[in-house]
Amino acid sequence: AQKITQTQPGMFVQEKEAVTLDCTYDTSDQSYGLFWYKQPSSGEMIFLIYQGSYDEQNATEGRYSLNFQKARKSANLVISASQLGDSAMYFCAMREPFLLYNQGGKLIFGQGTELSVKP
Amino acid sequence: ETGVTQSPTHLIKTRGQQVTLRCSSQSGHNTVSWYQQALGQGPQFIFQYYREEENGRGNFPPRFSGLQFPNYSSELNVNALELDDSALYLCASSYETLNTEAFFGQGTRLTVV
Numbered sequence: 012a013q014k015i016t017q018t019q020p021g022m023f024v025q026e027k028e029a030v031t032l033d034c035t036y037d038t039s040d041q042s043y044g045l046f047w048y049k050q051p052s053s054g055e056m057i058f059l060i061y062q063g064s065y066d067e068q069n070a071t072e073g074r075y076s077l078n079f080q081k082a083r084k085s086a087n088l089v090i091s092a093s094q095l096g097d098s099a100m101y102f103c104a105m106r107e108p109f110l111l112y113n114q115g116g117k118l119i120f121g122q123g124t125e126l127s128v129k130p
Numbered sequence: 131e132t133g134v135t136q137s138p139t140h141l142i143k144t145r146g147q148q149v150t151l152r153c154s155s156q157s158g159h160n161t162v163s164w165y166q167q168a169l170g171q172g173p174q175f176i177f178q179y180y181r182e183e184e185n186g187r188g189n190f191p192p193r194f195s196g197l198q199f200p201n202y203s204s205e206l207n208v209n210a211l212e213l214d215d216s217a218l219y220l221c222a223s224s225y226e227t228l229n230t231e232a233f234f235g236q237g238t239r240l241t242v243v
Contacts, residue, residue: 015172044230046232048234053236054218054220054236054237054239055234055235055236055237056173056220056222056234056237057234058231058232058233058234061230061231063230102172102173104172106232116161116163116178116185116186116224116226117163117175117178117186117188118163118165118173118175118222118232119175120172120173120174121172122171122172123171123172
């Protein structure tokens with residue numbers, strides 16, 4: 012069964028420092044996608060970054076980068092130069108390829124990590 | 131902004147009532163998925179609609195049902211509401227074979243009293 016594990020319920024980081032949020036996953040599929048979302052207290056799930064299982068290079072989006080280690084089945088999110096506005100819940104999610112009649116395309120989420128950025 | 135909109139944003143219902151939540155997908159997207167997020171948990175997949183048909187369901191009872199319309203917007207209906215149905219309901223919009231995208235709306239916070 013597919014599963015996402017986030018082992019850090021809460022993290023603290025000093026403003027302007029970098030922080031790594033851990034994510035490990037379990038799947039028997041060869042093709043899948045990995046996502047990170049940010050969820051502020053307002054509730055909206057904000058897309059941050061995507062990594063495909065066949066992508067050889069780590070994904071980057073501005074201050075966000077994804078440290079993808081396929082053999083270890085890990086997809087850690089690195090946030091550089093943390094800002095106060097980065098304080099939120101962060102979710103790692105996995106998605107299998109879209110398939111008709113087979114729930115393909117659904118996202119499987121971890122439990123989340125609450126990040127607090129200190130001034 | 132993602133272009134995915136949900137309504138209403140907040141809702142209070144009484145146990146046993148029925149509720150309808152709505153989601154407008156992003157332009158160009160033909161697939162809508164619904165998720166339930168209980169307090170302190172990650173979102174759980176309810177079901178997915180693709181071209182107006184249900185295309186997969188999670189571990190939710192039949193009183194959770196949905197629709198997708200020709201313009202790809204979608205509704206989530208919950209009958210016989212229970213206290214445990216209190217949660218944030220999120221819809222995600224995507225395009226069938228484009229697995230790199232999944233954009234969410236702002237969610238509907240449902241409280242059942």
